[in-house]
Amino acid sequence: MTQFVTMAPFRVLCARHLSRGRSGRGLVSPFVEVEVCGAPQDCARFKTKTISDNGLCPVWDEVFNFRVQVPELAFLR
Numbered sequence: 001m002t003q004f005v006t007m008a009p010f011r012v013l014c015a016r017h018l019s020r021g022r023s024g025r026g027l028v029s030p031f032v033e034v035e036v037c038g039a040p041q042d043c044a045r046f047k048t049k050t051i052s053d054n055g056l057c058p059v060w061d062e063v064f065n066f067r068v069q070v071p072e073l074a075f076l077r
Contacts (some may be wrong), residue, residue: 008066010034010076013049014059030053034063036066 012032020028029052035045044066051058068074 006068006071008068011063013058018056030058033077039070042074054071
């Protein structure tokens with residue numbers, strides 16, 4: 001039996017107006033975690049690079065390619 005694999009690209013672009021946290025002071029170094037949950041062989045997690053110089057309006061523009069064998073059970077978190 002042949003299994004088909006779907007490549008699902010996901011692009012993380014940017015964020016706007018992030019808060020500095022509860023204290024309102026300090027530096028912000030944001031990142032984004034993207035995870036596919038579903039069948040055990042499809043589960044994967046990716047993390048963007050940390051932005052240190054523009055933490056309140058960061059730009060990542062990163063693409064992650066998820067391999068999904070059972071798309072009916074997969075969801076993005």
